[in-house]
Amino acid sequence: MTTPTIAKKSKRQIRIQVTNTFLTGLTWFLVFTLMVPILLMLLTSVRPRADITSSIAPLIPTVWHFENYVKMWQTLKFGPLFVNSMIVVCTTTLVATFFAAMAGYALARFRFPGADAYSLVVTGTQMIPGTLFFIPLYLTFLWIKNNLGIPLVGNNLGAIVLYVGFYTPISLWILRGFFAAIPPDLEEQAMVDGTNRFGAFIRISLPLAIPGIVSTAIYVFLSAWNELFFGYTLGVKTVPVGVRAFIQGAAGTQLRYDYMAAASVVVTIPIAILFFALQKQFISGLTSGAVKS
Amino acid sequence: MAIPVISKPSKKTFGAKLRRYRIAYLFIAPAVLVMLLVHIIPTLQAIYMSFLDLNLRTLLQYLHAPWVGLEHYSRILGGLISGEGDSLVKGLGQALKNSFWFTLWTQAGTLVGSLIMALLLNRKFKGRGIARTLVLLPWVVPTFAVGIIWQFIWMQKGGLANRLLVDWLHIVDKPISFMINQNARFALIIPTIWNGLPYSTIMLLSALQTVPDDLYEAASIDGANAWQKFWSITMNYLKPIIFITTMFGIIFNFFGFGPYNIAVSLFSSDNLGTYVNLLTIAIVRQTFNNQLYGYGAAASVLVMIVALVFVGLWYSLFRKQLTSE
Numbered sequence: 061m062t063t064p065t066i067a068k069k070s071k072r073q074i075r076i077q078v079t080n081t082f083l084t085g086l087t088w089f090l091v092f093t094l095m096v097p098i099l100l101m102l103l104t105s106v107r108p109r110a111d112i113t114s115s116i117a118p119l120i121p122t123v124w125h126f127e128n129y130v131k132m133w134q135t136l137k138f139g140p141l142f143v144n145s146m147i148v149v150c151t152t153t154l155v156a157t158f159f160a161a162m163a164g165y166a167l168a169r170f171r172f173p174g175a176d177a178y179s180l181v182v183t184g185t186q187m188i189p190g191t192l193f194f195i196p197l198y199l200t201f202l203w204i205k206n207n208l209g210i211p212l213v214g215n216n217l218g219a220i221v222l223y224v225g226f227y228t229p230i231s232l233w234i235l236r237g238f239f240a241a242i243p244p245d246l247e248e249q250a251m252v253d254g255t256n257r258f259g260a261f262i263r264i265s266l267p268l269a270i271p272g273i274v275s276t277a278i279y280v281f282l283s284a285w286n287e288l289f290f291g292y293t294l295g296v297k298t299v300p301v302g303v304r305a306f307i308q309g310a311a312g313t314q315l316r317y318d319y320m321a322a323a324s325v326v327v328t329i330p331i332a333i334l335f336f337a338l339q340k341q342f343i344s345g346l347t348s349g350a351v352k353s
Numbered sequence: 354m355a356i357p358v359i360s361k362p363s364k365k366t367f368g369a370k371l372r373r374y375r376i377a378y379l380f381i382a383p384a385v386l387v388m389l390l391v392h393i394i395p396t397l398q399a400i401y402m403s404f405l406d407l408n409l410r411t412l413l414q415y416l417h418a419p420w421v422g423l424e425h426y427s428r429i430l431g432g433l434i435s436g437e438g439d440s441l442v443k444g445l446g447q448a449l450k451n452s453f454w455f456t457l458w459t460q461a462g463t464l465v466g467s468l469i470m471a472l473l474l475n476r477k478f479k480g481r482g483i484a485r486t487l488v489l490l491p492w493v494v495p496t497f498a499v500g501i502i503w504q505f506i507w508m509q510k511g512g513l514a515n516r517l518l519v520d521w522l523h524i525v526d527k528p529i530s531f532m533i534n535q536n537a538r539f540a541l542i543i544p545t546i547w548n549g550l551p552y553s554t555i556m557l558l559s560a561l562q563t564v565p566d567d568l569y570e571a572a573s574i575d576g577a578n579a580w581q582k583f584w585s586i587t588m589n590y591l592k593p594i595i596f597i598t599t600m601f602g603i604i605f606n607f608f609g610f611g612p613y614n615i616a617v618s619l620f621s622s623d624n625l626g627t628y629v630n631l632l633t634i635a636i637v638r639q640t641f642n643n644q645l646y647g648y649g650a651a652a653s654v655l656v657m658i659v660a661l662v663f664v665g666l667w668y669s670l671f672r673k674q675l676t677s678e
Contacts, residue, residue: 080478087473091484094491097547100513101494101502113511115520115528159383166380173370178381185392186601187660189608191636192653195646196398197391199413225391228384257376286495288617289610289637300497300614307501307621315621321505324498331493339486343555 101328104321105129112317125318129326132319138326141302146330148216148298149284152223157277159228161269164235165261169244182229194293197222201294214295222290227280234279238272239265274341282331299327399650407646418647425651441639445652447627448635455542455631456606460599462546467553468591474554475561485558492551496611500618503544507531507619532620537629541616545606548615553598560594561587596671600664608633608656632656 104112106124111117132138167175201212201222212218246268247260255263266273288300303323307315335342371378402415404422411418432438433446474485494502506513515528531540564587572582606612613633617623623634636656640649 080476083473083476084478087476087478087484088480090470090473091487094547094550095487096513097502097506097544098490098494100505101498104505111511112505113508115511115516117511119513119516159387163381163384166377170374170377172374172377173367175377178385181388181393184661185388187604187657187664188392188396189633189636189653189656189660190610191608191633191640192399192650192657193392193395195412195640195650196395196402199415200390200395200398202413221387222391225387228387229392232384261380282493282495286497286614287610288497288614300495303497304617307618317505320501324494324501327498328494331495332490335489335493336486343485 101321101324104317105325107318107321109316109318112321128318128322132316132322132326135316135319136302136306136323138299138302138323141297141299142326144216144297145285145299148219148223148296149281151216151220152227152284153277153281155220156224156227156231156280157273159224160231160235160276161239161266161273162261163228164232165239165265167232167236168239182233185229190289194290197290198293212294216296218294219291219296219298222294223280223284223287226287226290227283231276231280234276235269235272238269242268271341271344274338275343278334278338278342281334285327285331303327400654402647403650403654405647407650408644412646415646421647425648426655428648429652429655441643441645441648444630444635444639445632448630448632451538451628451630452607452632455538455545455612455629456603458538458542459545459549459606459612460602462542463549463553463602464595464599466546466550467557470550470554471557471561472587474558485555488554489551491547492549494548496548496614497618499544499548500615500620503540503547503615503619504532504621507540533626535628537620537626541612541619541629544615544619545612548611549602553602556594556598557591560591564590596667600667603663604660608660613637 100119103120105128106126107117107121108123108125111121166172167179198213201218204210205213210217212221242265246264247257250260250264251257286300287298288304291298292301292304303320306323307320403425404420405411405415405418406421406424407415407418428438429442429445432442433449436446438446470488474481474488478484491499504512509515509528509530509532512528512531514531515525518525519528530536568586569582572586577585610633612631616625616629616631616634620629623638625631625634636649636652639652640646
C-alpha cells in the first residue's frame with residue numbers, strides 16, 4: 061500500500077524539479093539574449109573595419125584591434141566632447157538633485173497654499189512635448205545672453221541650466237515620497253537644539269533619504285548623458301552631439317562602424333561604472349520609491 | 354499624486370499664511386525658478402507662436418510677426434480630418450499613425466516582456482543576484498548608442514540577425530533587409546523594447562516582492578490553481594505599478610526623445626522614410642526644413658492636447674487601480 065504513494069509523491073517531486081530546472085534555464089537563456097547586443101558591441105569595437113560588413117568574416121576577430129579606440133578618439137576629437145559632457149552632466153546631477161530634494165522636502169513637510177497647484181504643474185511639465193518649446197527656449201536663452209550678458213548659448217553653462225530645469229520636476233516627484241516617509245520628529249528635535257530648518261534638512265533628513273537621492277541622481281545622470289536634441293539645438297559640444305555629427309557627416313560616404321562601436325562602448329562605460337558602484341542603493345531607492353508613490 | 358490639503362477653515366489672512374509658510378516657499382524657490390525658465394516661459398511663448406506666421410526672418414523679432422489666429426490649427430486639423438491636406442499635413446498624419454502603432458507595439462512588448470522577466474527573476478535560484486544585475490544592463494546603454502549597436506544586428510551583410518537566421522539556423526534562404534520598408538518598423542520597435550525592458554522589470558519585481566506569501570498559501574488551501582492565483586493575487590499587487598509605468602511609457606514613446614535618439618542613430622539620418630517617421634522626428638524636420646515655426650508650434654500644441662486628454666482619461670479610467678494598493 062505504501063509503495064505506490066511513495067512512487068506517486070516522487071513522481072510529483074520530479075515534475076516540480078523538472079519545471080524548476082526548465083524555468084531557471086529559461087531565465088538564464090533570456091538574460092543571455094538580453095546581453096547579446098552588449099556583447100556584440102564589445103566584439104565589434106575590436107573587429108577590423110572590413111569584417112563588420114562581411115557575412116563570412118568571423119564574429120570573434122582573430123586579432124583584436126584595440127587601436128580602433130585610439131583612432132576613434134582622435135577622429136571624433138572625443139577628448140573635449142567627453143570633458144564637456146562630464147562637466148555638464150555631473151554639475152546637472154548635483155544641482156538638479158539638490159533643488160529637487162529641497163522642493164520635494166517642502167512638499168512632503170508643509171501644506172502651504174499653492175502646494176496642490178504646484179504639484180499639478182510639476183506633473184504637467186512632463187506632458188509638454190519637447191518639439192513645442194525648443195525654439196522659444198533657444199530664443200529665451202539667446203535673449204538672456206544678449207540682454208543680461210549671461211552666456212547660455214553654445215556653451216556648457218547653457219546646457220547645465222537647461223538640464224537642471226529639465227530633470228528637476230521629475231526628480232522632486234520621486235523624492236517627495238522619500239521625505240514623506242521620514243518621521244519629522246528627528247528634525248524637530250534638532251530644531252529644538254537650536255538648528256534652523258535648513259540645517260535640520262541638511263543634517264538630518266538628507267542623509268536619511270540617501271537611497272532615494274542616489275537613485276534620483278543616477279536617473280538624472282543617465283538622462284542628461286543621453287540628451288541629444290536640446291544640446292544640439294543650443295550648440296553644446298557634448299558626446300551625443302559629437303557622435304551624431306560624426307554619423308551624419310559620414311552617412312554620405314561609408315560609415316565607420318568600427319569607430320561607432322568603440323564610441324558606443326566608451327559612452328556606456330561611465331554609466332556602467334556609476335551603476336555598479338551604487339547598485340545596491342539604486343535598486344533599493346528605485347523600488348521603495350515606486351512602492352510608495 | 355496631488356497632495357491632500359486639510360481644508361481647515363482658517364481665519365488667517367492670505368498674507369499671514371504666506372508669511373507662515375515662508376520657509377516652504379524658500380525651499381521650492383530654486384526648483385520653481387528653473388522650471389519657469391526652462392518649461393513655463395518657453396511653453397507660453399510657443400503657444401503664442403502657434404498663432405503667428407513665423408519664418409526665419411520674423412523669428413528673432415517674433416513679437417512683431419503677423420498674427421494668423423487659428424490658421425495653422427485649421428490647416429492641420431482640417432487636413433487630418435478630411436484626409437485632403439497638403440503634403441506636409443499628410444506627412445504629419447502618416448507620422449501620427451506611425452507613432453500610434455510604434456507606441457502600442459513598444460508598450461505591449463515592454464509590458465509582456467518585463468512581466469515574464471520579473472516573474473522569472475522573482476523565483477529562488479542560484480545566481481539570482483547576478484541575473485538581476487545583468488538584466489538591468491540594457492538600460493545603462495545611452496539611447497543614441499542603442500541605435501548604433503542594433504545596426505550591427507540588423508545589417509543585411511554581416512549583421513547578427515541574418516547570420517543567425519541564414520547561416521546558423523537555416524530558417525531563411527536569403528538575407529533579410531531588416532531596415533527598409535515595413536521591416537523598418539520592427540527594426541526600431543525591438544531595440545526600444547530592449548532598452549526599456551530593464552526599468553519596467555525592476556519596477557514589477559519590486560512590486561512582486563511586496564506580495565505576502567501567506568496569501569498564496571491561503572489560496573492553495575481554497576483550491577485555487579496557479580492561473581487563478583496569478584490573476585487574483587499577483588496581478589492585484591502589480592496593477593498600480595503597471596498602470597503608472599504604462600502611462601508614462603506611452604507618453605514618452607509617443608512624443609519623447611528616447612525613440613528619436615534610437616531612430617536617428619539606427620538609420621544614421623533623421624530622414625526616415627514612410628514607415629518609421631515618428632511624430633517627434635516629423636515635426637522637427639517640417640519645422641526646420643520649411644521654416645514653419647508657427648505651424649510646428651501648432652502641431653506640437655495639438656500633440657500636447659492629445660497627451661493631456663490621454664492622461665486625463667487614463668486617470669479617470671484607472672483611478673481605482675492606481676490607488677488600490
